[in-house]
Amino acid sequence: MKKLTELHQIIQQVSQAESLESALQAIVAGVRNTLHTDACSVYLSDQAHSHYVLMASEGLNAQGAGKLHLRHSTGLVGWVAERQEAVNVRNAPAHPRYCQLQGTDEEAYHGFLGVPIIHRQQLLGVLVAQQCAQNRFKKSEQAFLSTLATQLAGSIALSLSQNALQGSTQVQSNSPSQYEGGAGAPGIAMGTGVLVFSTLDLDQVPDRTAEDSEAEVAALQAAVDGVAADFELLAERLEPGLSAEDRALFRAYALIARSQELFDATVHRIRQGNWAPGALRESILEHVRLFEAMDDPYLRERAHDIRDIGHRLLARLLPSDASCETDYPPHTILIGENLSPVDLAAVPTERLAGVVSGHGSSLSHLAILARSMGVPAIMGITGDVELGKLDGTRLIVDGYQGRLYLNPGESLQKDCRRVQRQEKKLSQELQSLRDLPAETLDGVRLPLYTNAGLLSDLSHSLSRGSEGIGLYRTEFPFMVRDSFPTEDEQYLLYRQVLEAFHPRPVTLRTLDIGGDKALTYFPVQEANPYLGWRGIRISLDNPDIFLTQIRAMLKANAGLGNLRLLLPMISRVEDLDEAIVLINGACHELQNQQDHIVLPPLGVMIEVPAAVYQAEELARRVEFLCIGTNDLTQYLLAVDRNNERVARWFDALHPAVIRALIQVTDAARLHGKPVCVCGEAAGDPAVALLLLGLGVESLSLSSGDLPRIKWVIRSFSRQQGQELLRLALAQEQATSIRAMLLQALNAAGLGALVHPGNDIPVA
Ligand code: PEP
Ligand code: MG
Numbered sequence: 001m002k003k004l005t006e007l008h009q010i011i012q013q014v015s016q017a018e019s020l021e022s023a024l025q026a027i028v029a030g031v032r033n034t035l036h037t038d039a040c041s042v043y044l045s046d047q048a049h050s051h052y053v054l055m056a057s058e059g060l061n062a063q064g065a066g067k068l069h070l071r072h073s074t075g076l077v078g079w080v081a082e083r084q085e086a087v088n089v090r091n092a093p094a095h096p097r098y099c100q101l102q103g104t105d106e107e108a109y110h111g112f113l114g115v116p117i118i119h120r121q122q123l124l125g126v127l128v129a130q131q132c133a134q135n136r137f138k139k140s141e142q143a144f145l146s147t148l149a150t151q152l153a154g155s156i157a158l159s160l161s162q163n164a165l166q167g168s169t170q171v172q173s174n175s176p177s178q179y180e181g182g183a184g185a186p187g188i189a190m191g192t193g194v195l196v197f198s199t200l201d202l203d204q205v206p207d208r209t210a211e212d213s214e215a216e217v218a219a220l221q222a223a224v225d226g227v228a229a230d231f232e233l234l235a236e237r238l239e240p241g242l243s244a245e246d247r248a249l250f251r252a253y254a255l256i257a258r259s260q261e262l263f264d265a266t267v268h269r270i271r272q273g274n275w276a277p278g279a280l281r282e283s284i285l286e287h288v289r290l291f292e293a294m295d296d297p298y299l300r301e302r303a304h305d306i307r308d309i310g311h312r313l314l315a316r317l318l319p320s321d322a323s324c325e326t327d328y329p330p331h332t333i334l335i336g337e338n339l340s341p342v343d344l345a346a347v348p349t350e351r352l353a354g355v356v357s358g359h360g361s362s363l364s365h366l367a368i369l370a371r372s373m374g375v376p377a378i379m380g381i382t383g384d385v386e387l388g389k390l391d392g393t394r395l396i397v398d399g400y401q402g403r404l405y406l407n408p409g410e411s412l413q414k415d416c417r418r419v420q421r422q423e424k425k426l427s428q429e430l431q432s433l434r435d436l437p438a439e440t441l442d443g444v445r446l447p448l449y450t451n452a453g454l455l456s457d458l459s460h461s462l463s464r465g466s467e468g469i470g471l472y473r474t475e476f477p478f479m480v481r482d483s484f485p486t487e488d489e490q491y492l493l494y495r496q497v498l499e500a501f502h503p504r505p506v507t508l509r510t511l512d513i514g515g516d517k518a519l520t521y522f523p524v525q526e527a528n529p530y531l532g533w534r535g536i537r538i539s540l541d542n543p544d545i546f547l548t549q550i551r552a553m554l555k556a557n558a559g560l561g562n563l564r565l566l567l568p569m570i571s572r573v574e575d576l577d578e579a580i581v582l583i584n585g586a587c588h589e590l591q592n593q594q595d596h597i598v599l600p601p602l603g604v605m606i607e608v609p610a611a612v613y614q615a616e617e618l619a620r621r622v623e624f625l626c627i628g629t630n631d632l633t634q635y636l637l638a639v640d641r642n643n644e645r646v647a648r649w650f651d652a653l654h655p656a657v658i659r660a661l662i663q664v665t666d667a668a669r670l671h672g673k674p675v676c677v678c679g680e681a682a683g684d685p686a687v688a689l690l691l692l693g694l695g696v697e698s699l700s701l702s703s704g705d706l707p708r709i710k711w712v713i714r715s716f717s718r719q720q721g722q723e724l725l726r727l728a729l730a731q732e733q734a735t736s737i738r739a740m741l742l743q744a745l746n747a748a749g750l751g752a753l754v755h756p757g758n759d760i761p762v763a
Contacts, residue, residue, distance in 0.1 A: 470700020
């Protein structure tokens with residue numbers, strides 16, 4: 001238990017360190033104290049020079065830090081790195097792999113324990129504890145060091161990248177101006193970073209240039225006066241009921257808020273050019289660090305108070321609606337830790353050039369929305385770069401590779417412009433297919449519908465020749481409001497969509513909130529939201545919400561007749577039966593009230609494994625099936641679609657997913673019901689080839705993907721698709737299936753779809 005507390009203390013110190021050097025120093029000092037050992041050192045790998053650099057040490061030659069090197073593959077340190085696991089030896093100098101680090105008196109130490117520091121499968125370095133005695137370290141000590149190295153790897157990687165950004169260390173994990181995230185939405189964008197941050201969290205506040213320093217100082221003074229007055233008022237108001245000690249506490253808070261030292265330090269930073277919130281963040285965190293390092297536990301606790309006062313001052317400086325006033329420059333690259341579709345919708349479309357999200361993957365709804373808007377996006381970049389540093393910075397977003405470039409040089413910009421020109425040329429060429437049918441070489445029609453959720457999606461869909469809306473995510477219009485839309489509001493919205501596409505079909509899906517789609521006015525807090533109260537489950541538990549939506553849809557369809565109804569997250573037939581009863585009831589009731597109300601074709605989303613195994617029972621009850629590969633892949637492969645850490649395990653070409661698709665199409669065929677595939681995989685040229693072979697009746701995809709997929713459909717025959725499916729079924733791994741399909745695309749002259757954006761050289 002004591003070790004656990006110490007572990008947390010070290011981790012906290014490291015996360016608050018101002019530089020890589022101080023972070024590493026905190027580690028070695030913390031380990032030496034906790035393990036009561038004679039020496040502790042940390043070595044980081046310098047890939048460029050193929051050696052390990054002694055970066056910090058307590059016990060070895062501390063002056064040598066940053067200067068002493070050990071060639072890769074030499075010494076016990078090299079052995080730890082090679083094995084990528086702990087090495088614990090009794091007498092290091094007697095070990096065949098021993099190699100003394102020149103410039104140290106290392107031979108005095110015998111017991112050696114080294115553990116690797118690994119971040120995202122990349123070895124960053126080695127953490128070493130040494131003792132004079134000829135003893136192996138205890139198992140509990142080894143476990144402590146390994147746990148620490150695992151927990152710190154992310155922070156060390158982040159510090160390394162920041163250091164590289166400042167060009168200030170001899171060890172660089174990456175090129176100084178380039179970071180890797182996940183590909184979110186395709187395309188290349190150049191522009192200026194604008195950070196969306198929580199005004200409630202001091203740590204997220206970025207640095208920004210103050211336009212008028214004196215106005216910033218005045219705002220700070222007003223915030224200080226306001227917060228101090230709040231505390232004084234509180235002490236006064238509560239006086240009769242408060243003990244003298246408690247009163248003193250509130251007065252002490254007021255004094256801290258008015259602290260001259262804090263004020264002067266912040267004003268100094270403002271005068272150096274930072275805006276007041278950024279300057280405040282720095283001063284508060286500086287004080288927090290100071291208190292946290294104190295030995296006296298009472299004083300250490302005061303760090304919390306200072307942080308709390310910092311938040312209060314910030315709230316005065318930045319009222320919570322400050323984000324509404326954000327000034328979005330032309331070519332805005334929107335950045336945020338956890339951006340939501342609502343943040344995206346807040347930027348005027350003509351100004352939004354790209355998106356960089358700290359968390360999430362290409363299957364997050366943010367990425368799906370970015371794709372449908374045609375905006376390049378990078379997902380899940382946290383851990384590699386501090387987002388606050390991107391605010392106001394010139395950036396290039398490579399949404400194909402998920403790569404972010406900071407302050408790009410002229411030649412990189414030139415390369416990007418060239419790729420943008422190629423993209424434009426390809427889109428113009430594909431635009432010529434707009435009015436041609438999506439028909440295979442052997443004459444099979446495979447209608448291409450589009451996925452939509454915002455009204456702007458409709459014009460994109462129409463301009464790209466969409467044959468209808470295959471999936472309208474009704475939750476998006478719910479998300480951009482601050483209360484449930486009324487039946488009339490919903491009616492107007494659905495009517496607009498149905499009219500825009502009439503007589504082409506429009507599939508409106510009932511509300512699918514939950515997972516990563518939250519409504520601010522209907523909060524649902526769950527430990528496992530994707531396995532929780534989501535989609536149809538919420539609708540059936542709240543028939544009023546469901547029926548309002550169904551009535552609005554049925555009325556909107558009156559006289560048009562192109563509506564198709566779709567139910568999300570069906571995992572058992574009871575849910576479907578219950579929903580059918582409600583829908584039929586609403587329809588009959590409306591038919592008694594007005595003309596032209598008809599029962600539209602009903603479909604279910606096949607997106608959980610249970611629905612795959614009961615596809616026959618479901619198909620019997622409805623008019624069509626719609627396979628949602630996003631959720632189906634997530635639930636079949638047990639990979640959170642929104643978690644960047646497991647993104648490489650997410651692949652719709654996994655053999656298990658392909659077999660599930662076959663099972664669903666077979667079941668539907670048995671009952672003569674058509675199948676549409678509407679997950680993001682339908683927009684992936686490689687997957688589309690297999691879907692062609694599978695014999696699905698239609699695809700529904702992001703409008704941005706439509707022209708490319710039409711090109712694929714028109715370049716292959718169904719027979720070729722069937723042959724490719726047969727070959728895919730003989731493979732055991734998604735990677736080999738993808739390689740085979742990409743080769744087929746290349747061979748058919750569709751190489752431009754295989755690696756778009758690949759010609760941007762890695763800086
Ligand atoms: C899916 O799960 O594949 C799907 C289309 O629905 P959503 O992405 O909205 O969950
Ligand atoms: Mg889904």
